[in-house]
Amino acid sequence: MTSAVPKLQTAEAFGLDPFREDVARGMRDLFRPLDDLLTSGGDPRLALDPVSRRNQYGCGAGPAPEIWNFASSTASPISERAYARAGGAREALMRSAIEIGLEAAYDVRMEEIRARLKALLRLPAREVDVVFAPSGTDAQLQALSVARARLGSSPTTIVVGSDQTGSGTAFTARGRHFGAVTAAGRAVRKDMPIAGLACDAIALPLLDRAGALGPRADIDIAVLEAVAAATAGGGSALLQIMDSSKLGWRAPSEACLAEIGRRWPHKVQVVVDACQMRLGRGRIKTYLDRGYMVLITGSKYFGGPAFSGALLLPAAASRVLARNPKVASGLLDYTSRSDWPRSLKALRSRLESRSNLGQWLRWEAALDEMAAYYDIPAAFRLHATRELRSGIEDLIMLSPALGAIGRSVQATMAEDEEFSEPTIFPFLVKGKGGALSADQSRRLHRALARDMSAMPGLSAADREIAARPCLLGQPVELAGPAEQSVAVLRLCVGARLIVEAWSPDPATARRNIERTLDRIAEVVAKIELLLAHPASAKLVESSHGA
Template sequence: MQQIADDCTLDENVTAGASSQQRGEARGALLKHLVSGGDERLDCDPVNGLNMYGYGPAPRPEDLAFGSSTASTISAAAFVAVESYYADLTQEMETSSPKVIYDREIGRVRDDLLRLLGLSQSSQPRIDAILATSGTDIHLFSASLLAGEDERALMTITLMGNETGSGVMTASAGRHFMSRVSSERAVVKGEELREGDATRNATIAVRNKDGSLRTESEVEEELRGLIELARAAGLRCLLVVTDVSKTSLLAPCLESVLRLKQRFGTLLDIMIDACQFRLSAATIRAYLAHGFMVALTGSKFLAGPIFSGALLCPPQMSERFKSCALPAALADYCGKAEWPEGWAARDILPDRANFGLLLRWKAALFELGRFLDIPEDRVVAVLSAFADAVSDRLANDPAFEPLQSRPLDRRELWGASSALRWDEIPSIFSFYLRNCTDGAMLTAMEMAAVYKELASDGDGVASVRLGQPVRCADFGDVPASALRICLSAPLVVAASKSDEALATVIAQAMLVLDRTAEVAARLSAGSNIKEMRRSA
């Protein structure tokens, strides 16, 4: 009998071991999928498992994660949800076609996104959504669609890359913005997708050389001049309005945008770059009601794994785009199922499944659903308390110097309103660091060193995740950058649970700023010593 019992125990241990191995293999496959189906920005270093932004596909709950303006690591809760979803998918794939499953599931992602944003009611005009592997891809898609409408060349107008993204200007000119695309094909960065395409991009600065903000009238005057020149040259224009930018700006301001649209009419199309996703569903609906396209991603405020994107098209734009042909090269960027039914663009696209994109969007929608479950007055309370605490610290601690910003003013969408909306409260706070010895601003190179050291692991100290330094000023002839501390949807969810939970999140933010000041002081002290030795 003892032998039988021992044999049973052995069988149980073997079964448990096999089950554990299977779970490990399934987890490994999921992690690979989460970084598949995109360009080289998703590639992870084989040694540390992190991509070029310092993030990987697995949860890192020990991190002090306040860098969602750049990227985020998937939360533990989202990973559990996606892991369960992935297990169901793999089981179904044993008996069904992966392509059929993908088409169905990516369609559900589109439907879920529209439903969560209040855009799926049958009584409303239909909103079409194009899914994409990143926000930058969306800029490429919108430029390609508009350039294919008629014989007139297109000029896109965007903010400079330091307020949007490094590849936005290239993508908006209808050119490859990376060296590899989601099909895994190598391309030539900067080469036009459609040979002979005359699409061009013009950029506009919203800051002066010293980092201060240009007046809204100056920006509007420059925009008007650019569009007038385009009209004289027989061009059409796409103006990209950023809501919000890397440093929490809504630019150009909506009053100027609506005035320009009224002046230039059908010559000028508008796309709202809301890729930070720091705006409410009501604001998104209001933009669409104005006939503006809206670009979103799931990897900034929502803190889904990088990258995932969507372009929302109001009915008047969908009607125009349905018959537009795409450059053949876009077939390497996306598959048929990611584009709306009935669009001619689908004709050139392959029946290719991108399970990486599907899983990344599932994680982002999990976070969006959790965030939308919080009553708006509680979201307002959390954001207000966080903004007050961080703004006060940055303004009064001599280690920091806040970067100039301005209120998020969307009154042109709503008219006068006494109620404070959550997306009118900033959730990105940009700042310079000062040398602890002489009070001088740290240089761009020194800010990069601070960012890198904070993000590194070691000695049992949690990694600090801030938004990457934004190159936004020159002090004299010295380049300067600003770091950013940000709230994300998962942080708001955590802070909304109780007053104690809110106090904990704010305390973590203060710890992040403590650590940032300490690293800056240590690095600047070392620089001062080296300078004194060179001078001796």
């Protein structure tokens, strides 16, 4: 299917000599294929497999409307609309670069998307700053750097939900490299300290390991004990809280956060891991009003291409950075001048000028998805979310192959908007011997994303189900009772499902929601088919009981 992307012009069409040295240096990357640009400026997780032309999340660089995508907790293929937006934005940057130079033109565009993001999230333009990052993982390093400036010391990082956050957090929480190559293309050594950022960390998992798979009941107590330990003897803490986790959980409670504010008012900096973006705009503002930093992404719920991160800074943090613009030398490998707002002039002067075109284009696409979503009436967003939640929960409950896991109980408020409803639905997959192991779940996840219609002995109806590529949220490995290694898959409601369902005509909107639920029913049917078919026996061999 051809996407509505403007045909890329040549350098000559813009009046440029492609052999001139300054043009070759400054403009060369802009003339690369759009797919290449969209997968650039990240880390190896974005790399496309040479055969499948998909990354490790199962997504290619371009639109894939043939895939039924319920994987917004992990990554989504770019939509045709957002792909066209990225193509048009690239053309516009080319024209600006001819007039004022690539460096200046890129900086202008970054300021523009900074302003657009704040407007879409209804954040006060002068009270909140946005720092862009290639991914949420990179943004965690920026948050650590800001926390050091605010607290005046090297804090101990406390990670709430350490078992349900990104895999790189185990490294970034300690100020260490989380890969072998940074988004800037710098070779580093994984798990080695980042100059100026190294610190201690305390990991607090959310899963109740004592019994049934569900949230632990003592997380507030564990958080308070960890903060007390980190601040003993004059220490300080960077407390990374979860809203929401890979399983849709939020922790710690509001009461716990209030207690921390009373007992350690100047010793703890809170940063909210909101990278799933499954929280209302009012809640984001409330966090910022309290002086918390907030980690977000344009992917996950909103369905922009993977690897578009940002750190939202409250006014108090920005004031500290204006007074104390020192930047850890190791952070230079992860961030550049245009990532930071122009208001932080002194800090920006200490950073390299480096145009991350892939990061910028992924945010252009993500903002297009966000704008389409927030154009839909709030009442319909809530209605559609409720209808999809009810239908998905029924499908999981009725399937003999699926088992729902416990959900955290969360206080909701008006500012949660449609996120008063759950949008991530995790489930165990049960084979003949019990719940599939983590490895078996990963293999099943990959099989769901492929055309499996070549399996022998299928009826025509079964072949149609087996052929459909389906993306679900990647398996989340959990240690169940007796430390058995199991993993859950996730059916996810994302912004694009709501956008595709919307119609001003109630009957049409109802049919659109029903069509989505029919597709989810076929995903469940494909899971059951794969488990039952002899050719898929390896999926259920040596499964663990649960």
